[in-house]
Structures are given as C-alpha cells and as structure tokens.
Amino acid sequence: MLNDTICAISTALKDGAISIVRMSGEDAFEIIKKISDVKEIVPNTIVYSHIHDNDEIVDEVLISFFGKGKSYTKEDMVEINCHGGVYVTRLILNILLKNGCRLAEAGEFTRRAYLNGRIDLAEADSINDLIKAQSAIQARSAIRGLNGSVERLIMPLMDEMRDVISMIEVNIDYPEYEDEKQMSNDVIRPYVRKWIRAAEEMIDKAERFRVVKDGIKTVIIGKPNVGKSSLLNALLETDKAIVTDIAGTTRDLVEGKAVLKNVTLNLIDTAGIRETDEKIEKIGIEKTIKAVDEAELIILVIDASNIDEEDYELIERYKDRDPIIVYNKSDLNKTGEVSISALNNDIAQLTDLLNERYQDDISLVDEDILNNERQIALMKNCLKELKEMDENIENDTTDVIVTNLDSAYHSLCLILGKEYQEDLIDHMFRNFCLGK
Numbered sequence: 001m002l003n004d005t006i007c008a009i010s011t012a013l014k015d016g017a018i019s020i021v022r023m024s025g026e027d028a029f030e031i032i033k034k035i036s037d038v039k040e041i042v043p044n045t046i047v048y049s050h051i052h053d054n055d056e057i058v059d060e061v062l063i064s065f066f067g068k069g070k071s072y073t074k075e076d077m078v079e080i081n082c083h084g085g086v087y088v089t090r091l092i093l094n095i096l097l098k099n100g101c102r103l104a105e106a107g108e109f110t111r112r113a114y115l116n117g118r119i120d121l122a123e124a125d126s127i128n129d130l131i132k133a134q135s136a137i138q139a140r141s142a143i144r145g146l147n148g149s150v151e152r153l154i155m156p157l158m159d160e161m162r163d164v165i166s167m168i169e170v171n172i173d174y175p176e177y178e179d180e181k182q183m184s185n186d187v188i189r190p191y192v193r194k195w196i197r198a199a200e201e202m203i204d205k206a207e208r209f210r211v212v213k214d215g216i217k218t219v220i221i222g223k224p225n226v227g228k229s230s231l232l233n234a235l236l237e238t239d240k241a242i243v244t245d246i247a248g249t250t251r252d253l254v255e256g257k258a259v260l261k262n263v264t265l266n267l268i269d270t271a272g273i274r275e276t277d278e279k280i281e282k283i284g285i286e287k288t289i290k291a292v293d294e295a296e297l298i299i300l301v302i303d304a305s306n307i308d309e310e311d312y313e314l315i316e317r318y319k320d321r322d323p324i325i326v327y328n329k330s331d332l333n334k335t336g337e338v339s340i341s342a343l344n345n346d347i348a349q350l351t352d353l354l355n356e357r358y359q360d361d362i363s364l365v366d367e368d369i370l371n372n373e374r375q376i377a378l379m380k381n382c383l384k385e386l387k388e389m390d391e392n393i394e395n396d397t398t399d400v401i402v403t404n405l406d407s408a409y410h411s412l413c414l415i416l417g418k419e420y421q422e423d424l425i426d427h428m429f430r431n432f433c434l435g436k
C-alpha cells in the first residue's frame, strides 16, 4: 500500500533527552490534529504542542510539519520531537497507531522517497551507507553519493548510449526517413570501444576504493613468537589475542577491524608458520595458509632481535604478494624500513606506510564513483554486454547487436532505479520529430 500513512520511531530506542517519532502519508496532518493541540497546519513550520491520549496529556513536544513538496518522502510528513524516555516514545507511537497509522517497515520512508522521485536508487544506497558509516572515509563517500555522484558519473555514458539506441531504432522502424543519420556498424564501433573503456575504468576505481573504504582483508603472518598477536592487539587497541612468550600460542585465526586514519583493515592474526608435528598447531598452520591465499594484504612480521633462515624463506615464499615486511621488537634491535615495537604500541611507521600505500585509492573519495556492490555488479553486466557487442559487431547486423546495447543500457538504468522503457521512449520522442 503506497498511500496509507506510516509511522515509526526514528531515533535509537533508549533513554535520551529527545526522541523523534515520524509519520508520513495522506492522513498525517489529520491524525496529528486529532492527538495534539494543533488546529491549523502551516507546512514547513515547527510548533510547540502537547500529545493527548483521549483527554490525558502524555507529553510536551515540538512538532515539525513538512508539506509534500519539501518532505523527505514527498508526502505530507510530521515529526514529533518528544521526551526521550523509552516508555513515552513508545506510548506516542502507539497513539499514532490507534489513530490510523500503520507501522512502517524497515526502510519504508526511504522507499517512498525513491518511489516518489525525490532520490534515485543510488542515492538510496548512500543513505544506508551513511547510516552504517564507521569511518570518515565511509561517511564522506556516502555524502557524495547522496548528492547525486553516481548519476553524475554515469549520465554522460547513458546519454550517449541512449542517443545511439534511439538512432538505430529509428533507422530500423522508419526506414523511409532517409534524412535521419544512418547508424551502420562502422559508425557504432568507436562508441562501443569508448564505452568499454569507460565502464572498465569505473569498475576498477570502484573496486579499489571499496577495498580501502570497507576494509582491506589483511593477514598478519610470520614465524612463531615474532609478535603477530601483539601487533594485532596494538592495531586494534585492545587485548584481543592471547600473547605469551611460548612459541605456538595462537592456533586459531583471530579477527578484528582496525580503523587507522583513512585505511580500514579487516585483520586476521594467524598461527606462526613452522614445521611441527603437534596436531592442533598443524591445523592452525593450514588455516593460516588458506587465509593468506584469500588476503588482499599480507603483513609479514619478523623479530628484529632474532632473524634467521626461516624468515628469509617466508619473505621469499610471499614476495610476489607484495607483503609489508615489519621488523618488530625495535626496543631490542632497530632495523628495517618498517621498524615497530608492538609491545610498546609503537607502530607509527606501519600505519604511516599503510596510509601512504593506499593514498591514491583513498583520494578516490573526492571523485564521483560507483559506491557499492550492487552498482558495481550492474556495471559489470553492462560491460559484459558491451564486450559481446564488440565481438559481434564484425559479423552481425545492427538490429542484432542493438540487443546487447539495450541490455547494457538497461543495467545502467537499474543502477539509478530508472524505468528503462519509459526513459528510452521519452528520449526518443523528444529528439526525433517523427510525427511529420
């Protein structure tokens, strides 16, 4: 049901100074009149009032009224700022429910904002991202998304594709109009190549940025006792993993999320790698090897006070994976480019290097890019269709390859949540005066 009036508690439900109960829909203004002192509503104002349950006053509140044109959902909306006790907040919600509101489903206010055309689907993604943001970079990229960055990014591509599709369609459907531009495969080919490059670049940037934004899958590896678990704890700033001076302390994988200045690491501390017959440790080492295979970044820890052949073997084994080699226990011996003391939480050289290494990817926060998995997956669909089109362009006729182009274009519409047919037909009739 789209037109019914929905309500929900919009703030976290725990004791606090103020809570907000929200209502949206056709009857929002009527319902608030029934349960408060308000008699006349002036949209886009805030009034001081009371909420009543039958004749009893239950709270002293501020009520904001948003008219259709200016509200979040593009419907009439009311926000009640009430006192923030859990009991009072729930009571007000119940009064709204008793007076004709329905409890909103999760995300329903935003869904209405999208369905009523206030935001596109990519912007709806960003609202969710902003709420879930846990780091400055996540919040900044979500704000950018909220301001139409995805539309800005893909619109030029969409415009061009739509123009080409419409011209092809016109050629096919109205062969008698010979004065329209004729779209032969030779004319189309350079466009397709250009779009492929554009799509590839968008995917590449989005994936690089996603890694730094959502967390780099990072494993900490090394010989036993070099200080891997100590480093994990220093990065997490908690005592998560057990640290002892016994070699082979860590058996299972220990995970944690570290938010450094701009880089987020999804960390896994592992069992020290060595030859062993001990059953549990052996399983731990197998898990380590698997975690290394799946990792996006390897931090290889070496005990600077005790470097030997086994360390060199590990460096050799993983050199193709571009590991960061960290020389720990700098309080005992200082060596290496990245010299830290996990025991003393002296890890600045490592965190600086990480921020430096990912600087280019981090700076993508200031560009318009695709923001999440959903958008990237759709862009990949688009790219797949374009590549297929490019392969077929030598042998197939234009009316055949245009089906690939249609699908490619459709994927882009889905990124923004636009109706493909409407969008295309609209454009076609705006650009071609075929009624002549």
Ligand SMILES: Nc1nc2c(ncn2[C@@H]2O[C@H](COP(=O)(O)OP(=O)(O)OP(=O)(O)O)[C@@H](O)[C@H]2O)c(=O)[nH]1
Residues within 6 Å of the ligand: 222, 223, 224, 225, 226, 227, 228, 229, 230, 231, 242, 243, 244, 245, 246, 247, 248, 249, 250, 251, 270, 271, 272, 273, 328, 329, 330, 331, 332, 340, 341, 342, 343, 344
């Ligand atoms: N002096 C000094 N000792 C350290 C440092 N970092 C860790 N240690 C000590 O080294 C020993 C081993 O530390 P862990 O963090 O457990 O080492 P690990 O690599 O996780 O060891 P395993 O889990 O057994 O593979 C402990 O006694 C730590 O206190 C450091 O920076 N300086």
Ligand SMILES: [Mg+2]
Residues within 6 Å of the ligand: 228, 229, 230, 241, 242, 249, 250, 269, 270, 272
């Ligand atoms: Mg350990």
